Amino acid sequence: MIELSWPDRSLFPNSRVQHRFNKDKRDKARNEAFYMVKSGAFANLSGRLCLHVSFFPPDLRRRDLDGMFSACKYYFDGIALALGVDDYDFSFKIERLSPVKGGKVVVKITCTENETV
Numbered sequence: 001m002i003e004l005s006w007p008d009r010s011l012f013p014n015s016r017v018q019h020r021f022n023k024d025k026r027d028k029a030r031n032e033a034f035y036m037v038k039s040g041a042f043a044n045l046s047g048r049l050c051l052h053v054s055f056f057p058p059d060l061r062r063r064d065l066d067g068m069f070s071a072c073k074y075y076f077d078g079i080a081l082a083l084g085v086d087d088y089d090f091s092f093k094i095e096r097l098s099p100v101k102g103g104k105v106v107v108k109i110t111c112t113e114n115e116t117v
Contacts, residue, residue, distance in 0.1 A: 002036040002079075006058050006103030007071035014067055026074045033078030033107075049085065050110045051076065053094045058103030069094055072105055079107065 007029060009015055010022040055068045069092070080087035 001106060001108045002033070002040060004032060004036060004072075004075055004105045004107065006056075006105065007068075007075070011071040011074065012067055013070045029072075029074035030078040030081070033075040034082045037079050037082035048089050048091060048111075049083075050091045050093060051079070052108040052110065053092060054106040054108075055094070055096045056098065056100040056104045056106070057096070058101070059099055063096070065094055065096060068096070075105065075107070079109070083109075 008022070008025040010025050011029065053069070053072065055063075055065075057063055057068075076087055076090065080090070
């Protein structure tokens with residue numbers, strides 16, 4: 001299980017920030033997830049993986065799940081890169097939980113055999 005920071009507001013699809021202006025934010029998100037996975041005790045994984053994504057927003061603002069999920073695309077790219085797998089092999093379970101100060105995204109990686117990694 002890895003705990004990531006709340007995505008930058010420019011990564012949300014409704015932010016209307018042009019894609020070319022947020023490259024540094026995308027790279028930061030990808031690198032954060034990459035190094036969190038690399039620093040964890042993850043074995044060599046193969047096959048299909050399930051990512052259980054829990055969103056803890058920073059406030060009570062109404063956010064839709066697909067927007068929060070889309071903002072985390074670069075986190076998922078970093079996780080795939082660190083594990084050495086294609087993100088095509090990911091399946092997802094997503095949930096929105098109660099707000100916490102600053103917000104966070106918690107990702108739990110499981111194998112298709114329901115083994116926690």
